[in-house]
Amino acid sequence: MQQNQxxxxxxxTDPLLAGGLSLIxxxxxxxxxxxxxxxxxxxxxxxxxxFINGPHFLISYLLFxxxxxxxxxxxxxxxxxxxxxxxxxxxxxxxxxxxxxxxxMSLLLYSMFFLVGWHYVKQGFGILMVHSSIRKxxxxxxxxxxxxxxxxxxxxxxxxxxxxxxxxxxxxxGMTYYIPALPQLLVKISQYAAIFGLLLLVIxxxxxxKNNIADSPSGLIGFFINYVxxxxxxxxxxxxxxxxxxxxxxxxxxxGNVVSNIEQQNNENNSSHGSLFKWWAPxxxxxxxxxxxxxxxxxxxxxxxxxxxxxxxxLIGFILFINxxxxxxxxxxxxxxSGLIRNYLKPQKNLKSPDEYC
Numbered sequence: 001m002q003q004n005q006x007x008x009x010x011x012x013t014d015p016l017l018a019g020g021l022s023l024i025x026x027x028x029x030x031x032x033x034x035x036x037x038x039x040x041x042x043x044x045x046x047x048x049x050x051f052i053n054g055p056h057f058l059i060s061y062l063l064f065x066x067x068x069x070x071x072x073x074x075x076x077x078x079x080x081x082x083x084x085x086x087x088x089x090x091x092x093x094x095x096x097x098x099x100x101x102x103x104x105m106s107l108l109l110y111s112m113f114f115l116v117g118w119h120y121v122k123q124g125f126g127i128l129m130v131h132s133s134i135r136k137x138x139x140x141x142x143x144x145x146x147x148x149x150x151x152x153x154x155x156x157x158x159x160x161x162x163x164x165x166x167x168x169x170x171x172x173x174g175m176t177y178y179i180p181a182l183p184q185l186l187v188k189i190s191q192y193a194a195i196f197g198l199l200l201l202v203i204x205x206x207x208x209x210k211n212n213i214a215d216s217p218s219g220l221i222g223f224f225i226n227y228v229x230x231x232x233x234x235x236x237x238x239x240x241x242x243x244x245x246x247x248x249x250x251x252x253x254x255x256g257n258v259v260s261n262i263e264q265q266n267n268e269n270n271s272s273h274g275s276l277f278k279w280w281a282p283x284x285x286x287x288x289x290x291x292x293x294x295x296x297x298x299x300x301x302x303x304x305x306x307x308x309x310x311x312x313x314x315l316i317g318f319i320l321f322i323n324x325x326x327x328x329x330x331x332x333x334x335x336x337x338s339g340l341i342r343n344y345l346k347p348q349k350n351l352k353s354p355d356e357y358c
Contacts, residue, residue: 006134006135006216006347007131007134007218007347008130008131008134008253008254008257008345008346008347008348009253009256009257009348010348013253014131014218014253015217015218015221017249017250017252017253018127018131018218018219018221018222018225018250018253019221019222019224019225019228019246019250020221021246021249022225022228022229022245022246022249023225023228025242025245025246026228026242029242045241045242045244045245048245050287050288050291050292052245052248052249052252053244053245053247053248054284054287054288054290054291055248055280055283055284055287056247056248056251056252056255056283057287057290057322057323057326058282058283058284058286058287058290058322059251059255059259059279059280059283060251060255060326060329060330060333061283061286061326061329062279062282062283062286063255063258063259063333063340063341064081064082064329064332064333064340065082067333067340067341068082068340077332077338078332078338080328080332081325081328081329081331081332082329085324085325085328086321086325089108089320089321089324089325090321092104092107092108093105093108093317093320093321096108096317097305097313097317100305100306100307100308101307102175102176102177102307102308102311105175105177105308105313105316105317105320106175106177106178108320108324109172109175109177109316109320111320111324112320112323112324113159113162114159115324115327116323116327117154117155117156117158117159117230118152118155118327119247119326119327119330120155120226120229120230120243120247121151121152121154121155121226121230122330122331123222123247123250123251123330124151124222124223124224124225124226124250125147125148125151125223126254126334127218127219127222127223127250127253127254128147128216128219128220128222128223129144129219130219130254130345131216131218131219131222132215132216132219134216134347135214135215135216137213137214137215137216143204146200146204147201147204147223149197150197150198150200150201151197151201151223151226153190153193153194153196153197154194154197154198154226154227154230154231155230156190156193156194157187157190157191157193157194157230157234158194158230158233158234158240160182160186160187160190160191161187161190161191161233161234161237162179162233162237163179163180163181163182163187164179164181164182164184165181165182165183165184166181167179167180167181172316173311173312173315173316173319174304174308174309174310174311174312175308175309175311175312175313175316176309176311191234194231195231198227201224205220222250222253225246225250229242229243229246229247230243254334254345256275257344257345257346257348258341258344258345259275259279259280260275260348261344261345261346261348262344263275263278263279265343265344290318290322291315291318291319291322294314294318295312295314295315295317295318295319296312296314296315298314299312299313299314299315302314
């Protein structure tokens with residue numbers, strides 16, 4: 001089998017998108033840390049999010065609703081993420097506005113904080129499974145459970161690390177929300193569990209290598225890079241500002257491959273043009289509207305309820321709605337059993353699709 005057939009794109013692009021580019025970016029930040037301190041790291045993260053993170057959200061919308069079609073309101077597995085979840089999020093947002101309650105809005109914010117780590121590690125697990133199946137290397141059900149449990153410890157620890165020994169208030173786009181105190185023993189236990197899980201994983205994959213099991217390098221990079229992203233949040237929760245950009249680069253590995261294969265099957269002569277104009281251009285435009293122009297316009301001309309002060313109420317609402325909904329969309333979109341992308345997630349110029357998905 002040719003080297004490029006062992007990757008979704010090719011032998012160089014896959015490891016870069018799976019985590020290599022994020023390592024390069026992190027190295028650059030370390031080298032120029034003085035500049036980033038002076039110019040606010042969050043601003044850099046926001047700019048990158050506008051061009052990379054935003055489109056990654058909306059491409060998932062386009063893939064899910066276009067590929068699912070009528071199944072959105074016909075099958076229960078699709079009704080939940082396609083209809084019920086967005087209605088539930090919207091209802092909470094409306095209640096926060098009508099009730100003039102930052103507390104209710106904070107519940108949505110905490111939901112995003114909690115679910116985002118699950119979303120990150122789940123994607124890393126998916127990269128490992130897909131790239132392994134391309135190589136015809138598989139994990140038993142028990143091995144998959146073991147890997148999930150270890151990486152889930154990282155998710156829980158990264159979430160709990162935001163809680164200090166004293167309660168405090170923080171700002172999210174002008175909205176004040178409160179972070180209650182949490183016993184630090186519990187936080188430390190979760191962190192040690194995450195590190196112990198990492199050690200177990202290293203031992204496990206070392207054992208596989210010694211037994212001549214050829215795990216995918218790109219899959220391993222995409223999986224273990226989660227520890228590079230999330231372990232620093234144990235000491236500095238603000239480091240999490242950079243993770244969405246890194247995560248979105250990973251997402252391009254999957255979404256870009258699926259979109260390209262869809263257009264290649266539908267129109268072999270102009271597949272690149274179809275990918276751009278039917279998928280990525282609409283995703284970028286919708287992201288610009290949803291994360292910037294529409295909410296900022298509403299905040300300017302309508303404004304926030306009185307108890308929200310100077311908060312950008314509509315921008316916060318759009319961010320929370322799209323983020324949380326995206327997590328649930330992805331939980332179905334990339335499932336093998338859903339059948340949505342089964343015929344499209346495959347190596348370029350290779351008609352055989354991977355056998356397992358995240």
